[in-house]
Amino acid sequence: MLGAHMSVRGNRVVVTGMGLRSPLGHTPAALGEGLLAGRSGIRAMAGWEGLDGLRTRVGAPCDGIDNSSIPRKYSRTMGRVAVLAALSVRDAIADSGVPGGIIASPSCGVAFGSTVGSTVAQEDFLRPILNDNTLRGILASTYLQFMSHTCAANIAMMFGCKGPVIASCTACTSGSQGVGIAYEQVRFGRVPICLGGGAEELHMLHAGIFDIMRATSVGYAETPERTPRPFDRRRDGLVVGEGSGCLVLEEYEHARRRGATMQRSSAMVRAVTARTRPIPIRTASALPFTRRCGMPSWGQRISSTSTRTRPAPTWAMPRRPWPFTAFSAPRCR
Numbered sequence: 001m002l003g004a005h006m007s008v009r010g011n012r013v014v015v016t017g018m019g020l021r022s023p024l025g026h027t028p029a030a031l032g033e034g035l036l037a038g039r040s041g042i043r044a045m046a047g048w049e050g051l052d053g054l055r056t057r058v059g060a061p062c063d064g065i066d067n068s069s070i071p072r073k074y075s076r077t078m079g080r081v082a083v084l085a086a087l088s089v090r091d092a093i094a095d096s097g098v099p100g101g102i103i104a105s106p107s108c109g110v111a112f113g114s115t116v117g118s119t120v121a122q123e124d125f126l127r128p129i130l131n132d133n134t135l136r137g138i139l140a141s142t143y144l145q146f147m148s149h150t151c152a153a154n155i156a157m158m159f160g161c162k163g164p165v166i167a168s169c170t171a172c173t174s175g176s177q178g179v180g181i182a183y184e185q186v187r188f189g190r191v192p193i194c195l196g197g198g199a200e201e202l203h204m205l206h207a208g209i210f211d212i213m214r215a216t217s218v219g220y221a222e223t224p225e226r227t228p229r230p231f232d233r234r235r236d237g238l239v240v241g242e243g244s245g246c247l248v249l250e251e252y253e254h255a256r257r258r259g260a261t262m263q264r265s266s267a268m269v270r271a272v273t274a275r276t277r278p279i280p281i282r283t284a285s286a287l288p289f290t291r292r293c294g295m296p297s298w299g300q301r302i303s304s305t306s307t308r309t310r311p312a313p314t315w316a317m318p319r320r321p322w323p324f325t326a327f328s329a330p331r332c333r
Helices: 028-037 080-096 119-132 140-146 150-159 171-187 204-212 252-257 266-273 284-292
Strands: 013-021 108-113 165-168 193-200 243-251
Touching: 013 028, 013 080, 013 171, 013 252, 080 150, 080 193, 080 243, 108 150, 108 171, 119 140, 140 150, 150 165, 150 193, 165 171, 171 193, 171 243, 243 252
Parallel strands: 108 165, 108 193
Antiparallel strands: 013 243, 193 243
């Protein structure tokens, strides 16, 4: 069924608010300044050496996270990942200027993702079971901290959102899918406003998962600020971090009527959330540069997030060489 706010081609969607928590800062301005200054949020992680077999020693934590501003009735069901999410959502709502009465109504939905819930809470839940074979002493709220949909559920509860509440739990794409789902909720008229985003907390077991796959950075424990190194021949793996981000996505006419500042249009959201295919390097002028830098070319593709550089799939190979043009596979929109 088409939503009441929807035009034939779908609604125009704009971004009216942003909020985040990151290793480089907790505002968009702080994050941007850190990136432009070339600062790194990666550090050597104390205590990780205690896990036998863990090779990596670096991570990217968020400092200065304070949940004291979250009322106890909400914070008791939140692990660290949900706290990160709630703080970024609170800032995004304040940035958007949307009245609290609209947020706490059927007009506002939530689409938020995380790979898992709080691993620390899951440890607390399982410890008496595995060590003492008992359920005694386990709090009911502990499960609510590590359930896979903890971010979306806690956000809806804390801010009173009564629109659709959707949790995207799809590993590394959880946050981007959260934004994409929120965009679709607004575009197709289910709600005029949707809070979209994602969050992750840092834990040594998360690093351990990639460590088992031999995908983590292990050679920069003494100089953590020099890793990871995407597109670099000295890259030795990825680094696990934590953070959260939220976008307030709003139907254009709804935002215009209330005089909102529209920060980005739906074109930007589509560009961020579109599922893109690999783009092999096919520009003749780029080949000497990529070879000097040790980057893959011709029959290979570049990935800044995957565990390794892999050969391009057969569908990505053109039938004839294009010596002066860059070849890219079609994108899904």
